[in-house]
Amino acid sequence: MSTYLLPCTVTPGQFSDEYAVAGQSFDGNFFSLFVPTSELHAPIVPSHQSPVEGVIEVELLKRQGDLGLIRLPRPTLENGRTVTVKLNSLMPTS
Amino acid sequence: MILSNIELHRAIDAGRLIIEPEPTPRFPAPGAHCPYDTHTVDLRLGDEIVVPNPGIFVYDHAQPERLSDHISRYSERFRITNRTPFKLERDQFVLGITHERIHLPIDASLSTCLAARIEWKSSRARCGLLIHFTAPTVHPGFEGRLVLEIINLGPSPILLTPGMFIAQLIVEEVKGIPSDNDPSEFQGQNTPTGGNLPIQ
Numbered sequence: 049m050s051t052y053l054l055p056c057t058v059t060p061g062q063f064s065d066e067y068a069v070a071g072q073s074f075d076g077n078f079f080s081l082f083v084p085t086s087e088l089h090a091p092i093v094p095s096h097q098s099p100v101e102g103v104i105e106v107e108l109l110k111r112q113g114d115l116g117l118i119r120l121p122r123p124t125l126e127n128g129r130t131v132t133v134k135l136n137s138l139m140p141t142s
Numbered sequence: 143m144i145l146s147n148i149e150l151h152r153a154i155d156a157g158r159l160i161i162e163p164e165p166t167p168r169f170p171a172p173g174a175h176c177p178y179d180t181h182t183v184d185l186r187l188g189d190e191i192v193v194p195n196p197g198i199f200v201y202d203h204a205q206p207e208r209l210s211d212h213i214s215r216y217s218e219r220f221r222i223t224n225r226t227p228f229k230l231e232r233d234q235f236v237l238g239i240t241h242e243r244i245h246l247p248i249d250a251s252l253s254t255c256l257a258a259r260i261e262w263k264s265s266r267a268r269c270g271l272l273i274h275f276t277a278p279t280v281h282p283g284f285e286g287r288l289v290l291e292i293i294n295l296g297p298s299p300i301l302l303t304p305g306m307f308i309a310q311l312i313v314e315e316v317k318g319i320p321s322d323n324d325p326s327e328f329q330g331q332n333t334p335t336g337g338n339l340p341i342q
Contacts, residue, residue, distance in 0.1 A: 059211045062192045062219065063239055063289075068210035080210035084286060096215045125209040 052138040053103040054118065058090045067094065069104060074115050074132045079124045087121050103139065111135065145256075145313045147178040158256055159313060160245035161185075175307070182310040184263070186241040188287060189304040191220045191228045193236050228302040230271075230294045238273070238290040241305060245285040250319055255282040258313045260290075266308065270296020273308050280311075282320055 056071040061082050069088065070080040083104060090102035109130065110117040116135045123129045145153060151168055153159035165177035165184065177184035194217045201209075217237075222228045230236060246256045258280035262273040272293045280288065290309060294300050302308075 057208070057211075060214055061210070062214050062217050062237060063190050064219065065287075068208075068214045070208040070211055078208050080208045082210050096211070099211075125213075 050108045051141050052106055052108055052118070053089070053141055054106045054133065054138060056102055056104050057099050058088065058094045058102040059096055059099045060094060061085075067102075069102070071104070071131070072133070072137075074134050079120075079126050079131050081120060081122045081124045083122055105141065106138070108138065143315045144181050145315065146181050147183070150178065150181075150183055150313060153256060153313065158247065158249070158252075160243075160247065161311075162243045162245075163241075165242070177307065179310070182261075182312055184307040185260070185288070185309045185311055186305050187290070187302060187308040188239040188241045189222055191222055191236050191238055191302060193218045193220065193234075222302060222304050224303055224305070227304075230292065230300045230302055232294055232297065232299065235291070235293045236302075238292050238302065238308070240288045240290065240309065243285070243287050244280060244311070246280060246282050247285075248283045248319060253318065255316050255319060256313055257282050257316050258311050260288055260309050260311055263307065263310055269298075269300055270294060271300050282316055 054071055056069045059068045059070075061068045065085055066082045067085055067088050067090065068080065069083045070078050073079055088102055088104055090100050092100055094100040094102075104121060106118040106120055108116050109119055114135050115132050116138060117130055117132050118138070119130050124131065147168075150159065154161065154164060161183070167174050167176055168178060170176040175184075194213070201212075220228055228236070244258065246258060248255045259278045260274050260280065261278060262271070266273060272295060273290050274288075275291055275293065277291070288309075292302070
């Protein structure tokens, strides 16, 4: 199991200590979740009018061809805590 | 097995249950509210209330989209104080958050870990206040403050004040260590946006 960074779109969360985060799975569908501000790397504070591109730390659980099953830091609102993404969307942590 | 108040103290002392700030006093004392009951510990309301606004959209949970952004975009956040509490009207639904941060660490060297459930307090329920009417489970490994789904089903408005004892936490021992990092744990969530890799 390895840790990677996954690009995501960041907007304000409902509470002040969280962000709303959206990412894309391998088939282009979106998934979204709330992530504590302390667990997300965003260059600037986002607004709903001006979302920012950030990265979240994810764990790569399994590889299959050009796909990877990742575990997100928090559950998605759509379905569970794991999603499948394209491996080339993952970036090394350092 | 549900932990008694004494076992709650032991779990806190052992670092298996982390509640920050730690509820005190551990035992009843003159002039002080003891947050512990026989097998529960009271949690307080934090200083933010989120009010979902009526929107022109329709939630479709079957349709993958940026749901977290939608939910946030169409809600309004209020900071409450003792001087400016939130007046929860009849039938109004809001979100609150616990003052305390909960952490249920998983120690793979042990044969058990802890999970918890958040429940409302009977004294609040008698006024018609539901503070957590769905998703009460706090999973092993969870770390953070607990979001409260609050609704007033009573006949009168209710003031929500930061620091008020609003919920109680029941902590249970989980037999065995969950396969937290094992993809097989997520069987049954085999959809395009979640769960296991697509079958080829």
